[in-house]
Amino acid sequence: MSAELEETKSRLVQILLSFIKTTAIKLPDDVLIKLRELMSAESSSYGKFIYEAMMENINLALIRNAPVCQDTGILEFFVKLGENFPYKSLLLSAIKDATIEATKKGYLRPNVVDPVTGKNTGNNTGPKLPWIEVELEPNVDYADVVLYLAGGGSSRPGRAIVIDPAKGWRGLVEFVVDTIAEYGPPACPPIVVGIGVGPTAEIAASLSKKALLRPLGSRSSEPFIAKLEESLEKDLNKLNIGPQGLGGSTGVIAVHIEYAGRHPATFAVGVSTACWALRKGWIRIKSNLSYELLSHSGGLIE
Amino acid sequence: MSNGKKIIYTPVKDDSVLEELRVGDVIYLTGIVVTARDEAHKRVIEENIPPPIDLKGLALFHAGPIMVKTGDSWQCIAIGPTTSVRMEYYEDKFIEKTGIKIIIGKGGMGPRTAEACRKHKVIYTIFPGGCGVLGASRIVKVRGVEWPDLGMPEALWILEVKEFGPLIVTIDTRGENLTEKTLEQIKILKEKVRREAVEKVQLH
Numbered sequence: 132m133s134a135e136l137e138e139t140k141s142r143l144v145q146i147l148l149s150f151i152k153t154t155a156i157k158l159p160d161d162v163l164i165k166l167r168e169l170m171s172a173e174s175s176s177y178g179k180f181i182y183e184a185m186m187e188n189i190n191l192a193l194i195r196n197a198p199v200c201q202d203t204g205i206l207e208f209f210v211k212l213g214e215n216f217p218y219k220s221l222l223l224s225a226i227k228d229a230t231i232e233a234t235k236k237g238y239l240r241p242n243v244v245d246p247v248t249g250k251n252t253g254n255n256t257g258p259k260l261p262w263i264e265v266e267l268e269p270n271v272d273y274a275d276v277v278l279y280l281a282g283g284g285s286s287r288p289g290r291a292i293v294i295d296p297a298k299g300w301r302g303l304v305e306f307v308v309d310t311i312a313e314y315g316p317p318a319c320p321p322i323v324v325g326i327g328v329g330p331t332a333e334i335a336a337s338l339s340k341k342a343l344l345r346p347l348g349s350r351s352s353e354p355f356i357a358k359l360e361e362s363l364e365k366d367l368n369k370l371n372i373g374p375q376g377l378g379g380s381t382g383v384i385a386v387h388i389e390y391a392g393r394h395p396a397t398f399a400v401g402v403s404t405a406c407w408a409l410r411k412g413w414i415r416i417k418s419n420l421s422y423e424l425l426s427h428s429g430g431l432i433e
Numbered sequence: 434m435s436n437g438k439k440i441i442y443t444p445v446k447d448d449s450v451l452e453e454l455r456v457g458d459v460i461y462l463t464g465i466v467v468t469a470r471d472e473a474h475k476r477v478i479e480e481n482i483p484p485p486i487d488l489k490g491l492a493l494f495h496a497g498p499i500m501v502k503t504g505d506s507w508q509c510i511a512i513g514p515t516t517s518v519r520m521e522y523y524e525d526k527f528i529e530k531t532g533i534k535i536i537i538g539k540g541g542m543g544p545r546t547a548e549a550c551r552k553h554k555v556i557y558t559i560f561p562g563g564c565g566v567l568g569a570s571r572i573v574k575v576r577g578v579e580w581p582d583l584g585m586p587e588a589l590w591i592l593e594v595k596e597f598g599p600l601i602v603t604i605d606t607r608g609e610n611l612t613e614k615t616l617e618q619i620k621i622l623k624e625k626v627r628r629e630a631v632e633k634v635q636l637h
Contacts, residue, residue, distance in 0.1 A: 180459075181561050184561040184567060185561065185563065185564060187564075187567055188561075188563070188564035188566050188567040191567055192565075192566045195566055195569075197499075197510045197565070197566045197569065198499060198510065198511045198565060198566070199511075199563070200511065200513055200562075201496070201497065201499050201510075201513050201565035202497070202513070202565075202586075237499060237500075239499075240499040240586060241584065241585050241586075244584070251584025251585070253584070283515065283516070284539070284540075301634050304630045304634055305627055305630075305631060308623060308627040312619050312620065312623040316540060316541075317518055317539060317540025318516075319562035355635075362630065362633050366626050366629060366633075367626070369622065369625075369626045369629075370622050370623060370626055371615075371622055375539065375559060375561055375562055376540055376612065376615065377559070377603075377612070406562065406563055408563040
């Protein structure tokens with residue numbers, strides 16, 4: 132690698148390191164707004180009490196510069212590479228280096244376990260991890276990097292199923308209600324529920340994660356889906372899961388649905404969930420290596 | 434009591450301190466807490482390897498912290514509970530074998546653990562999940578680490594804590610199980626919620 136490229140890479144690693152750190156320490160704006168809303172809406176006695184602990188924790192994380200939750204998860208990166216962004220492969224390798232560096236510095240707990248040996252790799256990389264999904268964005272010269280920290284407890288309810296089209300949307304509703312009723316309570320509620328619909332289990336599952344990462348407060352542009360999101364949100368909260376599963380009216384923060392076309396013979400449904408400490412970040416890195424943090428106000432924590 | 438807080442001290446020497454507590458009570462803990470989760474439970478129960486330290490009377494924390502080593506000492510950056518129900522397979526035997534008196538976790542535990550709590554006068558408590566920095570702020574000292582080969586989250590961390598909490602008692606020494614009751618209610622509500630939700634969906 133030329134000296135110039137070396138320098139570019141180290142700049143990229145520096146940006147990504149701060150980005151990972153910020154994502155682990157500070158909740159994004161949309162999540163903070165929602166949590167404050169839910170805190171004032173919750174009337175159960177444990178609920179109020181738990182929201183107070185959460186808010187104290189959120190503040191302490193900023194004061195101590197420490198990850199808001201000790202389970203900093205598995206790192207999932209969703210990268211949109213601008214067609215004219217000059218450092219495509221360099222960015223991808225910088226993501227891996229920054230992950231290792233962030234673990235060394237104690238911003239991340241080492242979580243990756245090799246399923247064959249059963250050993251923790253110690254640096255948050257391992258077989259096919261960190262997970263990086265890449266899309267190409269035509270006619271732009273920047274790269275968008277979205278990071279999601281997939282915690283263990285909040286990933287535990289994740290499920291996908293292929294149901295018969297005769298059951299279709301009704302089958303989806305049953306599957307989602309059953310999944311959240313059974314697996315939601317210990318997944319650190321209030322939770323966000325992402326639902327994917329498509330032709331196969333893995334497409335539906337992948338879309339459920341995209342749904343999870345949509346900005347809170349947003350609705351699908353398709354009216355049928357938007358209505359279903361809204362009614363599922365209300366219905367799932369009638370389960371009385373509440374904060375930390377101890378009962379209450381605010382167990383579910385939001386329901387988001389993303390969909391793809393399906394096969395005439397299949398109706399696949401995927402479900403992903405996120406805990407209240409939904410740690411996601413979105414940064415735009417430009418060709419001149421300047422950047423814009425789009426998920427959090429106040430910029431990166433250096 | 435201190436500042437209106439109900440404080441329990443470990444090692445617990447007298448069961449009556451725990452027997453006074455009821456599900457729904459909120460307590461704080463001062464003393465020694467030891468972390469153990471999936472792998473450590475497996476080692477003790479399935480592989481029948483005795484724990485490297487005496488756990489009698491101590492508090493067991495279902496948690497995998499973030500620790501940073503400076504010189505010879507460890508500093509806890511963040512620590513909070515992991516989903517306790519994964520340990521349901523082992524916990525009754527773990528209680529019997531080790532003599533732990535207080536369990537800290539999240540999400541609650543099942544009937545086998547509740548029965549072991551009744552039999553051995555143990556309580557299970559919930560620390561609010563995701564509050565890792567709040568947890569770390571109550572740790573006075575990291576006394577040591579055992580079984581580091583299990584990796585940072587799974588190792589046994591020995592912690593000295595002061596007024597660690599809030600901890601909500603959800604299984605008491607009578608075997609009352611608050612989260613089990615909540616889950617039962619959710620199960621009953623589920624049928625109605627599911628029926629109503631399905632009825633709202635228009636078919637294409």
